[in-house]
Amino acid sequence: MAMYPKSREGFRSWCRDLGEHFNEDEKGSRFYEHLGDVKDIPCHADFFRWVQWHNHAFTTTWDMALPTLVMYYEDYTTAFEETKNTLLDFLEQKQVHEPPTFVTGKTYRDYFTEDEVKAIAAMLKNLAMEVVWNHTHHYFG
Numbered sequence: 097m098a099m100y101p102k103s104r105e106g107f108r109s110w111c112r113d114l115g116e117h118f119n120e121d122e123k124g125s126r127f128y129e130h131l132g133d134v135k136d137i138p139c140h141a142d143f144f145r146w147v148q149w150h151n152h153a154f155t156t157t158w159d160m161a162l163p164t165l166v167m168y169y170e171d172y173t174t175a176f177e178e179t180k181n182t183l184l185d186f187l188e189q190k191q192v193h194e195p196p197t198f199v200t201g202k203t204y205r206d207y208f209t210e211d212e213v214k215a216i217a218a219m220l221k222n223l224a225m226e227v228v229w230n231h232t233h234h235y236f237g
Contacts, residue, residue: 107139107204107207108207110139136212137212137215137216137219140219143220147219147220147223147224147228148223150225150228151225151228154227155225163186165182165183169202172198172200176198214236217233
């Protein structure tokens, strides 16, 4: 059996162990002071990295004047053909064969308590650029 099984309990154990590894570094950091109780969020450092990646992605595409297309995972579930065609059109590509079967249902909401979801949303809203928050806040509604 894996050290961290692919389950709510395995995820939370992994986050706890990871948090303990970095806990001393974070204790001395003033960065978290204005964010509230983020240390109570499982894997809060991963959420920080996630929001920073998205902030940087938008900034980079703006700075380089790159055309962009924002897509959502759930669009593949609710409108696979339309979503696939939108992507192909954006990339100016033709479909050359059938795509692999899209496996739906990958959700991890039950890995978090409602209070943790609220804390994650508050953290992300505080750290995300407005455009990033506008593209992601629907996950917290």
